[in-house]
Amino acid sequence: MPRRxxxxxxxxxxxxxxxxxxxxxxxxxxxxxxQITTSERLxxxxxxxxxxxxxxxxxxRRVVLNVAPRDQRETLGGAYLVAGDAFADDLAGVGALTDRxxxxxxxxxxxxxxxxxxxxxxxxxxxxxxxxCAEAGVARVNLVSEPLEFVR
Amino acid sequence: MRARRRTRGAMRLxxxxxxxxxxxxxxxxYFMLVAQFxxxxxxxxxxxxxDGGIPAPRDPFALPADPVRIAVRSLGDEPGALRVRTDxxxxxxxxxxxxxxxxxxxxxxxxxxVDQLVLVRPxxxxxxxxxxxxxxxxxxxxxxxxxxxxxSP
Numbered sequence: 001m002p003r004r005x006x007x008x009x010x011x012x013x014x015x016x017x018x019x020x021x022x023x024x025x026x027x028x029x030x031x032x033x034x035q036i037t038t039s040e041r042l043x044x045x046x047x048x049x050x051x052x053x054x055x056x057x058x059x060x061r062r063v064v065l066n067v068a069p070r071d072q073r074e075t076l077g078g079a080y081l082v083a084g085d086a087f088a089d090d091l092a093g094v095g096a097l098t099d100r101x102x103x104x105x106x107x108x109x110x111x112x113x114x115x116x117x118x119x120x121x122x123x124x125x126x127x128x129x130x131x132x133c134a135e136a137g138v139a140r141v142n143l144v145s146e147p148l149e150f151v152r
Numbered sequence: 153m154r155a156r157r158r159t160r161g162a163m164r165l166x167x168x169x170x171x172x173x174x175x176x177x178x179x180x181x182y183f184m185l186v187a188q189f190x191x192x193x194x195x196x197x198x199x200x201x202x203d204g205g206i207p208a209p210r211d212p213f214a215l216p217a218d219p220v221r222i223a224v225r226s227l228g229d230e231p232g233a234l235r236v237r238t239d240x241x242x243x244x245x246x247x248x249x250x251x252x253x254x255x256x257x258x259x260x261x262x263x264x265x266v267d268q269l270v271l272v273r274p275x276x277x278x279x280x281x282x283x284x285x286x287x288x289x290x291x292x293x294x295x296x297x298x299x300x301x302x303x304s305p
Binding site: 017018020021024025027028031032041046047048049050051052053054055057112114117118119120121122123124125126127130131133134138139140141142143144145146147148 | 171174175178179181182185186192193194195196197198199200229231274276277278279280281283284285287288291292296300301302303
């Protein structure tokens, strides 16, 4: 018995382990890469909406504009965060934010800005961001909410 | 001879554990990454007025209608803890979110067209959640052209 086994060519032995190893490593790699691309979402407590008129994101280019909560502004370096840059809440900061958005619109006129803000945020601060988008020529804004489960 | 064979068999058995642990850990990592630890996010679309002005209606033959103006004020921290105020005769005088949704649905079915512009003006200090709730309710009730205006009392 052992002699017959030893004469069999070793290449034919079904050894799936390295293949499964590599396949899973590839899967994990792509999942991790995909999560890096979504990491520009700030950790916020989003507004809860029942039955929001939500849409699936299309294939247009998107950029995320986070409105930082008051207690995180110091650590994040500003009130408005776009693609890794922070902008202050004053006149100069909002002007720089508008310029930054206008540069993105100039590169791609169909760009959609995803506006994320905390549910307890004062409306004026979010409106400042919306007005900056409008002045920069952004045609479309996506407002982010969290689904509210039907309570009763 | 016998002892050597036994050790060889034990070695082979030991070597089989390494890929098993490999794969078990890979599976563990895979499912931990796939599991969604955060709640789902939804987003809905809001068209912004170009250059601060009010955009032209989609239907060029539509008569220019006066926009419906709705003011919002927060009462508390809970969702729905808000008051709305409108002076539009088509809507009556709704106060809560549910009344507003019903009034807008009625008016959209009877007098107001789909192109009717609705201007939502939250008061200063209104919670963002409440402003968003009102916009969402109006869109859901059948008037999709909603604009958020600057806060004013």
